[in-house]
Amino acid sequence: MSEMTNAFPYRKTVNIGFGMLIVLLYVFLMAPLVMIIGASFTKGLMIEFPPQGISFRWYAEFFNRQDLVDGLFMSLRIGAVTAVVTMTVAMMAAIAGRVLSGKLSGWFQLGMTLPLLVPELLTAVGLLFFLYKIQLAKTVLGLQMGHILMSFPYAYVSIAAAMRQVPQSLEEASQSLGATGLQTFRLVILPLVMPGLAMGGIFAFINSFDLYTISLLLKPLGGNTLPLALFDFLTYEFKPTAAAAATLSILLSIAGVALVQRLVGLQRAF
Amino acid sequence: MSLKNPKLLLAIPAIALIFIFMILPITNMVEMSFRTPGISAPFGDAYTTMHYDRILSDGYYWGVLLRSLLTAGAVTLLCLLVSYPIAWHMSKAKGMKAVLLYACIASPLMTGVLVRNFGWMIAAALNGPLNETLLALGIIERPLRLLFTQGLVILALVHVFVPFMVLPINNALRNISPTLIEASSSMGANRREVFRDIILPLSFPGIYPGMILVYVLAVAAYVTPALLGGQMVSYMPTLIIGELTGTFQWPFGSALAIVLSVSTILVVGLFTALTSRLMERSKA
Numbered sequence: 001m002s003e004m005t006n007a008f009p010y011r012k013t014v015n016i017g018f019g020m021l022i023v024l025l026y027v028f029l030m031a032p033l034v035m036i037i038g039a040s041f042t043k044g045l046m047i048e049f050p051p052q053g054i055s056f057r058w059y060a061e062f063f064n065r066q067d068l069v070d071g072l073f074m075s076l077r078i079g080a081v082t083a084v085v086t087m088t089v090a091m092m093a094a095i096a097g098r099v100l101s102g103k104l105s106g107w108f109q110l111g112m113t114l115p116l117l118v119p120e121l122l123t124a125v126g127l128l129f130f131l132y133k134i135q136l137a138k139t140v141l142g143l144q145m146g147h148i149l150m151s152f153p154y155a156y157v158s159i160a161a162a163m164r165q166v167p168q169s170l171e172e173a174s175q176s177l178g179a180t181g182l183q184t185f186r187l188v189i190l191p192l193v194m195p196g197l198a199m200g201g202i203f204a205f206i207n208s209f210d211l212y213t214i215s216l217l218l219k220p221l222g223g224n225t226l227p228l229a230l231f232d233f234l235t236y237e238f239k240p241t242a243a244a245a246a247t248l249s250i251l252l253s254i255a256g257v258a259l260v261q262r263l264v265g266l267q268r269a270f
Numbered sequence: 271m272s273l274k275n276p277k278l279l280l281a282i283p284a285i286a287l288i289f290i291f292m293i294l295p296i297t298n299m300v301e302m303s304f305r306t307p308g309i310s311a312p313f314g315d316a317y318t319t320m321h322y323d324r325i326l327s328d329g330y331y332w333g334v335l336l337r338s339l340l341t342a343g344a345v346t347l348l349c350l351l352v353s354y355p356i357a358w359h360m361s362k363a364k365g366m367k368a369v370l371l372y373a374c375i376a377s378p379l380m381t382g383v384l385v386r387n388f389g390w391m392i393a394a395a396l397n398g399p400l401n402e403t404l405l406a407l408g409i410i411e412r413p414l415r416l417l418f419t420q421g422l423v424i425l426a427l428v429h430v431f432v433p434f435m436v437l438p439i440n441n442a443l444r445n446i447s448p449t450l451i452e453a454s455s456s457m458g459a460n461r462r463e464v465f466r467d468i469i470l471p472l473s474f475p476g477i478y479p480g481m482i483l484v485y486v487l488a489v490a491a492y493v494t495p496a497l498l499g500g501q502m503v504s505y506m507p508t509l510i511i512g513e514l515t516g517t518f519q520w521p522f523g524s525a526l527a528i529v530l531s532v533s534t535i536l537v538v539g540l541f542t543a544l545t546s547r548l549m550e551r552s553k554a
Contacts, residue, residue: 022359025352029378029432032389035399039392049392049399089283096281108281114288117483118296119490121507125527126295129302129520132312149291152284181277203380210382213492213507217514227384231497234388243392246385253380257373266372270437 033250040243047240058240068245071229075209078140078225082147082208083201086155089148090200091193094160095185098168109160116153123150124214131218143218143225147208154207155200158269162196163189195263206256209249303524312520321525331509335529338506339537341420342488345427349484350477352428353435357476360436361443379433387497390426391417394498418500426494431487435480442476443469471552478545482538489534506530 035049043053062068090112097108115123127146128137136142166189174184190197215225224232226245233242260269303321306314325331360371378386393400394416401413416422446469454464492507499505506526513523 018355021355025356026374028352028429029356029374031399032386032393032429033378033381035392036385036389047392047395048397089287092280093284096278096284099275099277111288112284115292117486118292119487119531121490121492121510122296122299122527122531123292125510125514125524126297126299127291128514129524130291130295130298133298145291149287152287156284206380210380210384212382212384213511216492216511227382230388231384231493234391234497238391242388246388249385250377250381253382254377256380257376260376261369261373266369266376270372270376 036243036246036250039240040247042240042243045239047238047243058244061239061241062244062248065233065241067224068226068229068233068241071224071226072245072248074223075226078144078147079205079208081144082151083155083205085148086152086204087159087197087201090152090155090159091197093156094163095189097160098163112156112160113153115149120150120211120213124217127214128217138219138221140220140223143215143220143223146214146218147211150211150214151204151207154203158196158200158203159193161268162193162199162264165196166192199260199263199269202256202259206253209252299524300528302521303528305521307519307521312518314521321522322529324522325525325529331526331529334504334506334509335533337503338489338530339533341424341427341505342485342491343537344424345431345488346481346485348424348428349431349435350481352432353439353480354473354477356432357436357439357443357473360440375433375436378429383430383491383493384497386430387426387494390422390429390498394422418498418502420499420503423495423499423503426498427488427491430491430494431484434483434487438480438483439473439476442473446472471549474545474549482541485538485541486534489530 038051039047039049040058041054041056042048042051042058043055093112097105097112100108110117124146127142127149131137131139131142131145136145170188170192171184174188175181179187210227211225212227212231215228219225219228226249230242230245233239233245257266260266302313304317304319306316306318306320308314356375360368360375363371392398395401396413396415396417398416400416401410404410405413450468450472451464454468455461459467490507492511495503495505496508496511499508507530510523510526510530513519513526
């Protein structure tokens with residue numbers, strides 16, 4: 001008993017210390033995003049945080065910069081195609097992966113996530129030479145394939161996780177009632193994995209939107225994605241326009257996070 | 271093996287994607303690293319080991335390689351120090367609070383590396399918040415030049431990779447049964463002993479993959495050193511991309527990339543050997 005009363009004040013200071021540490025760590029995580037959003041409303045000519053006065057002029061400036069807007073549209077287009085293709089291919093692979101069991105299933109999973117485990121730089125360097133060899137170098141299609149490859153694991157992981165939640169018995173029941181494979185997929189499996197499928201698409205889109213190294217090495221002639229355009233902009237001009245562009249990118253990922261929370265819940269997704 | 275199942279055919283597009291656009295290109299890169307330098311093209315027709323000889327005999331490349339490996343090591347350790355308390359705190363949270371904490375981890379994770387690095391550029395500016403805070407606290411007397419320093423590169427890389435470490439550790443901590451902790455404290459273990467003998471070993475299945483992933487990604491990170499490191503300090507990735515896009519030395523660039531990958535694998539192997547011995551000792 002006496003030991004407990006002795007330990008109590010000590011424990012309280014430890015808890016307060018830990019609480020402060022945690023707050024600091026979350027500040028560390030969120031500060032860069034908060035500073036960008038804050039700086040995008042700067043009134044003056046220089047990037048500043050906290051901003052002096054509120055103005056939307058840098059957003060207007062962003063939409064007047066042809067290079068940045070072109071980059072934005074290119075990124076949106078490539079991201080959309082990436083999402084659709086990876087969702088389709090990953091869905092098919094996830095159905096196939098269900099057939100496998102034990103060790104084989106583990107190897108399959110590993111193979112499907114390979115582009116995530118090998119550094120982007122390595123894949124980008126390899127692809128640069130390879131696209132040159134198959135005459136796709138400096139084309140939008142070549143860049144598109146790079147984005148599909150790098151984003152595929154995100155789509156696969158979410159879709160395969162959603163598929164695991166669907167009991168195999170439902171599939172068997174539908175098939176024993178005379179449904180064809182396609183009917184079973186459309187009427188039984190697809191509605192059940194829809195949230196996971198959508199989540200896979202969101203992850204693939206957002207990942208594609210942010211890819212840098214692969215875009216740098218594979219970029220088509222005369223085309224820039226938004227991150228590439230932003231990097232170029234930042235190396236020559238350190239203006240709040242960049243903060244406005246970056247804020248749009250942050251809003252996109254926050255929207256993605258909110259959507260994932262609605263669809264399946266963040267705790268299950270990560 | 272049930273290769274007869276027709277459903278397996280559905281995996282063909284995915285396998286083709288990864289094989290054609292990843293395995294083949296990386297194999298191709300290994301071949302490229304043995305090509306002779308080209309005169310009018312990026313590479314020649316004959317084969318040679320001269321690129322490897324050049325890298326391995328020049329102290330400059332050894333220096334850059336060592337800097338890359340050590341920086342990634344520092345980033346990994348700092349990531350662990352930052353991630354463990356966060357993962358611990360998250361694993362205790364429930365309901366709406368847990369959702370909010372997950373959002374705090376997921377939002378940076380889903381925001382591009384370039385954008386997040388730009389945030390650090392704002393923070394580290396001469397009259398930026400980082401300097402202002404240090405001045406206000408009386409830690410420094412005049413603003414420090416923080417931009418284009420190795421310290422800022424490390425800080426920004428830690429920020430980029432923390433979510434990659436928090437998530438696996440958090441998963442491991444969530445899997446620890448609370449009864450185990452109750453049992454050991456009822457048997458007289460104090461908080462520190464519970465942590466050292468129960469929680470830490472059981473969170474290892476999250477720590478280990480988190481550290482490997484962060485290390486491998488940090489060694490090959492390109493954007494952060496290029497944006498925040500400036501021209502002052504070179505790392506392997508900046509060197510590699512420079513050779514490929516600036517001087518168009520494809521074989522030499524490939525050889526550099528392969529030297530970097532092989533040394534990363536060696537470090538990871540060494541680390542695995544060391545930690546597995548450590549794990550066995552703690553079990554005994």
